[in-house]
């Protein structure tokens with residue numbers, strides 16, 4: 001087989017806070033992302049008049065989306081993953097009534113996609129939440145946040161049920177273990193007890209959203225979203241194998257709950273040995289039993305685990321991993337491992353037997369605009385080609401893969417450090433880290449390459 005299945009969905013993935021800008025327009029409230037001018041791991045700041053956060057404008061997708069959607073359509077996209085900014089719908093998070101101007105924006109956006117037969121895939125919460133809920137309730141540390149989230153989810157399911165078929169609950173839900181403010185609205189220094197309690201609330205909220213989606217959008221499909229943090233043992237020493245099993249469970253735990261509908265047995269020991277006592281009740285247990293319809297995940301890199309604590313860890317955007325001596329790395333130190341994607345697809349399918357969707361994969365790199373205006377991003381083409389070849393292999397292995405949305409089909413603000421110089425796009429955006437530039441869009445060499453891959457249903461891959 002050198003073609004992907006006929007109904008395979010091809011596209012790209014973006015997130016509201018990394019593209020939209022318009023941070024105070026049409027009634028939008030302050031989100032946690034608005035307080036992170038240096039990205040997920042940078043210092044959190046209270047906003048002051050006139051201060052600089054590149055995300056305030058980002059790539060101005062809020063105003064330029066018709067042009068961008070047209071370019072995506074030109075590449076042949078059949079799906080576009082984006083998120084709804086919760087703060088456009090409920091600016092503080094706890095209002096009784098939604099903000100009509102925010103709802104109307106996403107109507108316009110989805111209508112624009114419909115013109116080109118691009119199916120929206122919508123993440124309910126991608127690395128942001130209303131700051132009002134953090135300030136006044138303690139973020140996901142509070143049980144009440146479950147109710148606010150459910151209200152928000154029901155509002156958007158009702159509003160867009162004829163326009164949006166694919167939904168995701170929380171972006172990279174497992175990342176809260178590493179970035180609690182971004183994930184669950186808790187201070188970075190929170191202890192494990194607080195973080196796991198907040199995660200519990202978020203898992204319950206996710207399951208309630210799944211249930212609500214099934215009721216309100218019966219023909220829809222709703223998935224979870226995991227940061228695919230695949231780890232290999234650094235050596236074949238049994239200690240390293242065991243450490244790898246445990247470290248992979250750190251993130252698979254989230255999938256286990258969301259797909260199997262209950263906490264896995266291995267977590268009881270983990271909680272006991274770490275002095276964690278979760279406050280849960282019978283209703284939570286029942287809520288969690290609503291499984292997702294499919295599993296989505298991001299994949300950029302793999303890494304290693306070892307029981308030898310003297311080994312230095314390398315940081316990806318979120319996870320700490322021991323570098324693999326057999327793999328090259330990107331300019332940002334993310335190790336490039338196309339075969340890891342095939343492995344991960346097989347692992348997840350063996351474990352869950354549910355359809356999979358690759359909702360993020362791509363290469364962040366510095367691009368050079370040549371004197372004649374060309375952007376020859378052959379490194380990006382090579383990265384994506386090699387990963388897609390492995391997706392095709394996994395499909396041949398028998399894994400059910402619904403689609404592939406590359407991360408950042410258009411240059412956008414990076415999540416970890418809020419940089420624009422780390423570019424992922426097939427489409428270049430003229431803006432630098434200081435905010436200089438015209439915001440004009442320009443097709444890179446990879447634009448034509450991806451267009452050909454989609455048109456040939458993968459037959460153009462090498």
Ligand code: BG6
Nearest residue numbers: 015171172317364414415416417
């Ligand atoms: C994923 C996130 O972790 O990685 C995206 O879901 C993010 O929001 C992407 O942009 C790439 O990370 P970065 O830090 O290079 O933007």
